[in-house]
Amino acid sequence: MTNRRLRSLVTAILILAVLLPIALSIWFARSHANEQFNDELETYTASARARVEMVIEQAREALLVLNTLQTTPCSPEHLLALRRLAYTHRYVQEVIWMDGLNPRCSSLESSSRQQPFPPPDAVTEKGFRAWYTSRTDLDMSYEMVAIGLDRYAVIIDPLTFIDVVPFSSNPINLALIGTSSNHIIASTSTLSPDIWQTVREEHRISLTRHGNRYEILPLLNTKLMIVAWASLAPLEKAWRDQLLLWMPFGIVISLLAAAFILRLLGRLQSPRYRLIDALNNRDLTINYQPVVELKSGRAIGAEALVRWPQPDGTWLSPDVFIPMAEQTGTINQLSAYVIERVFEEMSDWLRQHPDKHIAINLAAQDLSSTVLLERLTRLCAGAGVATRQIVIEMTERSVVDPDITGPILTRYRQAGFRVSIDDFGTGYSSLSYLQELEVDILKIDKSFVMALERKQVTSHIIEIARTLKLEMVAEGVENPQQEAWLCRHGVQYGQGWHYSKALPAQAFMRWADDNLASREDETLLAPPHA
Secondary structure (H helix, E strand, O other): OOHHHHHHHHHHHHHHHHHHHHHHHHHHHHHHHHHHHHHHHHHHHHHHHHHHHHHHHHHHHHHHHHOOOOOOOOOHHHHHHHHHHHHHOOOOOEEEEEEOOEEEEEOOOOOOOOOOOOOOOEEOOOOOEEEEEEEOOOOOEEEEEEEEEOOEEEEEOHHHHOOOOOOOOOOEEEEEEEOOOOEEEEEOOOOOHHHHHHHHHHOOOEEEEOOEEEEEEEEOOOOEEEEEEEEOHHHHHHHHHHHHHHHHHHHHHHHHHHHHHHHHHHHHOOHHHHHHHHHHOOOOEEEEEEEEEOOOOOEEEEEEEEEEEOOOOOEEOHHHHHHHHHHHOOHHHHHHHHHHHHHHHHHHHHHHOOOOEEEEEOOHHHHHOOHHHHHHHHHHHHHOOOHHHEEEEEEHHHHOOHHHHHHHHHHHHHOOOEEEEEEEOOOOOHHHHHOOOOOOEEEEOHHHHOOOOOOOHHHHHHHHHHHOOOEEEEEOOOOHHHHHHHHHOOOOEEEOOOOOOOEEHHHHHHHHHHHHHHHHHHHHHOOOOO
16 A cells, blocks of 8 residues: 555544544434433333233232132122222222123122123133223213123223333323224323324334334233333433533544544655655656766766656755655665666667766665665666666765775776766865775766856866866856866866756657757768868
8 A cells, every 4th residue: 555545544534533433422322312212111111011911910810719709699798709809909990790791780889780791892812801991880981991701890990001100201101002992991191093003004013203202012912002102302302411421522532533643644744754655656757967078069978866746736856855865764765766767768778879878876875785786787787788878976975984885886886887976075075085985977066167267166176086087077057158168177078957957758868869960960060170
């Protein structure tokens, strides 16, 4: 994965790190509020079920006891037994003895005047029968439930089934429905008809409608169903309360995660990582500054100069990123990159022009081992380029310790490469180390070329080079006057804007070919010597 992609990934993670904890805190707040709401509703429904089952079980127990009585029906002894049973069973309102479906007497009346019971609304497998009626034997219009076995029936107030205290902060409603007759037996509030219709048709066990949440619980073997429901309005308040609890945690985690990832992103955006990224993506380009022979103006080669284009269209100066590469330990990668690109772009041209050369700049760290020397030797052999066509350039600052760099430079020269000292005269130990190093070319820094008429330092540098029998290249030649002065004082070669700016590979090769062709034409047109 390239550093650029890694930065994009880290940036995406940063966005997630900021948003995810906050989103999770919102989710946790809503989830916790929903869970609490649902738990309360389900707990209340389960309590209602237990209540209904307890009432039904008491009614069954009473009926089983009644069917063991041996007294004469409706006799004083029988009526007393009925009254005692109604008294001892708290959920039983009345006990009735029937002849078929005709009530004859009860715990409230020695002789019943109640109308015959209709066919039961439900009959269980064990023979228990159930009626849901709005009439009582006291001629009152009141919903009642009758449960019978054989010749006895017990009357139960329907509200007894749903007399459950909700241990909840929210009001919860409850309804008991007979599924066989679709009759609402008891309800603490009005149950919307369309809710019951949906439950019947879709057999739903949970439902959200009209701003309420409904829980439906069938009671097996009883043909009864419990419906519990509660308004969702308190849920919204509970969600906001939970949000006040969870949101600070989400914000703190977001800030911590953002700080960590920003630190990581800062490292990835550091100069070292940016340069590695540019090298991996081959963003750096190579331009070639022509080097010409001053007397003839003929191109003899070029200096390879690395350039770093920026996303905004500008170019980062080598004076900035090369020292940065040296400081961050990526200079060896940069030098290797430049060498590879030079051979990719210029090997064919060098092979076609065996008298031309390309100069490549190396740094002090590059001269601490023979790794680049071995790579250059392999590339020359593979491309069919003579080693003398590659010039190794170093600033005098990169060879401040001749004891270390001297032996490496000797190995380069033994392999056939030529060695050049760049920016000569800008350091502090030029004369002392120049005699100790084996070099071929001395490059006069452009600062001296610009001051030819004002200072005599350039003349002394030229004299030193002559004494050491070194070839000379003047940098920064910008006008014919400088060219003439340098030529007059014995400098062989020059480079600068007077000839051409640094060019991309294809543009340089076209320039060099045009330069060579024009010089050949000038030679052919020149008059013969007398």
